[in-house]
Amino acid sequence: MSQAQEVGTSATPATALRRTLHERGLRMTPQRQLVLDAVRQLGHATPEQVCTQVQRAAPAVNITTVYRTLDLLERLGLVRHTHLGHGAPNYSEHQHEHVHLVCHGCGTVTEVPTDLMDGLADRLDRERGFELDVTHVALSGLCRSCRESQQ
């Protein structure tokens, strides 16, 4: 009983997650639902942050499980990760597509619509045959307020 104690969502309805897992012969577990919920609640977050959020509902869930589950959810196409700059990967819902702007100065992360990248994506496609994955990396630079305070 030391394992998975206190793990459990409020209801555990026959969710889309359960269906997706079963289609591939995988099992539905409270941990998997909790990790997916956490990613949705947090918008975008590191594995560490996801773990903290999950543990608010189920303290026994291990960070190892969070890593493994994020990997799994990504393979299922339910979440995706981007690299915001330093090192920590950053997970968010797959549907929720956006480009990250990271400020060197204050570290703020802003989300902007992906259509900002349309022009660039077209050019890369035409000129280089490169299919840009718009959401996988962050653009970095200086935000307005940092520019103002710097000069």
Next chain:
Amino acid sequence: MSQAQEVGTSATPATALRRTLHERGLRMTPQRQLVLDAVRQLGHATPEQVCTQVQRAAPAVNITTVYRTLDLLERLGLVRHTHLGHGAPNYSEHQHEHVHLVCHGCGTVTEVPTDLMDGLADRLDRERGFELDVTHVALSGLCRSCRESQQ
């Protein structure tokens, strides 16, 4: 004598590096020249790769020194680093500006001229007041050959 043994470049002329260091009250050392040389020779490389290259000339140089020196050279504006995707930062000469395209499929890194980003940079500046640092991150996606072999 256990330290810095066998460290030494072929000549050690009064280089630009020496001057830059002295301007700031810092000291010229063989290690610093070797790290800078390695970055130039490799084009772009992780700290690990830089270290391996340096150690071909001077086996005693420690990875710690490579990390510290890359940091220093970056503060001096001689090199800069970008994030290619997974986690390892990637150092290259500062003068040598380019945008990295990383392919998800084969991992190939391609360099393209930064003016590809001009349109996007303008838009971000006008619409968001965000000053894009074009060279700091990589764009990822699928290269032509991976697209062809995938479909």
Next chain:
DNA sequence: CTATCTGCAAATCTTTTGCAACGGA
């Protein structure tokens, strides 16, 4: 009942830090 999952502990890998010794100017 059985194969899949999880938690735990330990291994790995990358990067940073403290400190005594070294060496550039």
Next chain:
DNA sequence: TCCGTTGCAAAAGATTTGCAGATAG
């Protein structure tokens, strides 16, 4: 000589792996 630098060892942080036990189906 003096103080910036280096090498070493150990710490710190992030992620992965092996395995025994728990559990979904």
